[in-house]
Amino acid sequence: MSRDADRLSIGDVARATGLGVHALRFFEREELFLRPIPRTAGGQRAYDQADVEWLLLCNRLRESGMPIATLRRFAHLVRSGPGNEPERLALLEEHERAVRDRIAGLTASLEIIHGKVVAYRRHVRDGTAAGVWSPTPSPSP
């Protein structure tokens, strides 16, 4: 038997996805893969390219704030085959909404922070104190 060239070790997948080997084992325990990861005769995990692609999407979902529990629900839906596409769609739409809300919240905070930055720049440049916090009695950071 020849070593299957499409067979990826856990280290290969770690390099390809940026996840650590510990995280990959953790993902498997948490049932986040789309299939049971097969093993070599010696018991080592044998991934393939589709696993990597799924993990890259998982990275996007995780980075954008999807909790592990939701990711697991999505993985389970995909695992259980065709027929539940409306549920998958609902889950993704919900997440898209969450991400848009998060961006809106960050944008609102950003405006406030940028206002402070502008006030401090002015203060540092020419000594006015509007909008920056002085010690007592009434701080205004």
Added chain:
Amino acid sequence: MSRDADRLSIGDVARATGLGVHALRFFEREELFLRPIPRTAGGQRAYDQADVEWLLLCNRLRESGMPIATLRRFAHLVRSGPGNEPERLALLEEHERAVRDRIAGLTASLEIIHGKVVAYRRHVRDGTAAGVWSPTPSPSP
């Protein structure tokens, strides 16, 4: 001595800021306030409006991802009075950069997620399967 009408209890501040009373005590232990919060004769915390305003800014900074440790550094700078405005500015500029990066990352993820949503909508509407994950052999979520 008459009860100072400007004196706010921990419960008042909790209501005004959305933070819990536990969180407010935690913030104090972590030295996130701009001053030592004074106490009544009986030992209860007596906040004022400036504390509330500071906490509202803290909320913005925390919501936008600033870690407690950084918030503490900022609070310490403000507490130590005038003279370190360039440092405060640098800290805020750094955070502004971090927030912009976070928004950019989320926006990139959002595009991918939205692409999946569009693919699933099409699939659910008229049965094509491009871009959605089928069970085997090569999933494409």
Added chain:
DNA sequence: GTAGAATCTAGAGTGCAATCTAGGTCAAAC
């Protein structure tokens, strides 16, 4: 065939940011 790197399992530990518990003390309304 053997040295060294990579992998295995089960379970413990980490870091952050709260949040809660227990056992009291204080204060406002009746």
Added chain:
DNA sequence: GTTTGACCTAGATTGCACTCTAGATTCTAC
């Protein structure tokens, strides 16, 4: 004056998502 609700401290616990440990096994290169 007493009940009731808010508040106090110190420390334990929670939840999430990893991350690491220990000790054994497997794989690769020489």
